[in-house]
Amino acid sequence: MKNIDKKQLKIISMEFRTIANRLITCNHQTGMALLKKFMAYIDENEIISEYIKQYVNPDDFQPVERGTCFSSMGDTKQEEISYTYQYLKYAVESYHSVYHDMAFRYAREANDAVKEFCNRIVLPFVNYIEGYLTEIGIQMGYDEDKKFMINVNGGVAQVNVANDNATVHATQSNGIDVSQLENIISDIMKHMPTDITQEEQEQISDSVEVIRAEVQSASPRKGFIKTALKGLQAINGTAQFGAAIATLVQFLGTVL
Numbered sequence: 697m698k699n700i701d702k703k704q705l706k707i708i709s710m711e712f713r714t715i716a717n718r719l720i721t722c723n724h725q726t727g728m729a730l731l732k733k734f735m736a737y738i739d740e741n742e743i744i745s746e747y748i749k750q751y752v753n754p755d756d757f758q759p760v761e762r763g764t765c766f767s768s769m770g771d772t773k774q775e776e777i778s779y780t781y782q783y784l785k786y787a788v789e790s791y792h793s794v795y796h797d798m799a800f801r802y803a804r805e806a807n808d809a810v811k812e813f814c815n816r817i818v819l820p821f822v823n824y825i826e827g828y829l830t831e832i833g834i835q836m837g838y839d840e841d842k843k844f845m846i847n848v849n850g851g852v853a854q855v856n857v858a859n860d861n862a863t864v865h866a867t868q869s870n871g872i873d874v875s876q877l878e879n880i881i882s883d884i885m886k887h888m889p890t891d892i893t894q895e896e897q898e899q900i901s902d903s904v905e906v907i908r909a910e911v912q913s914a915s916p917r918k919g920f921i922k923t924a925l926k927g928l929q930a931i932n933g934t935a936q937f938g939a940a941i942a943t944l945v946q947f948l949g950t951v952l
Contacts (some may be wrong), residue, residue: 703905703920705743705829706902707924708741709830710899711737713898714927715733716825720818724795724799724806724809724810731787738781751778754782756775757778757786764798766817776821777821781821783817784818795809883943884940885900887937899931900927904928907925907944911951922952
């Protein structure tokens with residue numbers, strides 16, 4: 697398992713939350729494309745993939761008939777994760793449409809059927825992964841720069857300080873006026889939309905924290921900053937909120 701710091705964990709959590717939310721809110725036309733992206737992200741992300749593998753038992757799953765309607769994916773956490781993962785993997789390899797091949801028996805209307813399928817099958821699986829990432833973050837504490845080694849044993853996260861850890865204290869601002877950055881961030885938080893979900897509020901907070909930390913680090917990671925900006929731009933808000941985001945994008949032009 698590779699070493700990560702808390703900022704990297706926030707990026708992983710933000711990316712996962714974004715792609716999972718897109719799948720859960722998909723329609724009958726976009727479902728399969730988003731399911732493929734969702735499963736690819738899980739398989740390509742070492743932190744999440746290792747966690748899932750701890751639960752997967754090939755004996756839990758057998759290929760199912762097209763259009764099978766499930767009332768439950770298992771009686772235990774292990775069974776739910778194992779069966780859901782293998783079923784979704786089987787689906788992206790064998791099916792062409794989330795609605796026609798998987799969800800059409802969950803409701804009469806196409807989009808209602810896909811929504812019910814995602815809420816019943818995908819959402820519990822997403823919640824297990826989000827809970828795991830949250831657990832890692834809690835164990836890491838508040839040190840943003842310290843590197844941690846994440847191990848998974850029996851599906852339980854074990855967080856240890858990495859042997860080659862070296863805390864880096866940034867002494868430069870990379871040409872960025874930090875006080876101006878804080879003013880812009882303050883403006884963003886002040887105009888945060890009030891009619892958004894808790895997930896979207898967390899996405900805004902996580903994105904802002906990543907940008908603040910990266911801009912003030914000795915070696916800002918442009919990919920992290922760009923991902924965080926995309927997370928902010930994905931939120932539909934007031935004109936003032938949009939203007940504050942646009943100001944931030946323009947302000948960060950020298951870093952990007």
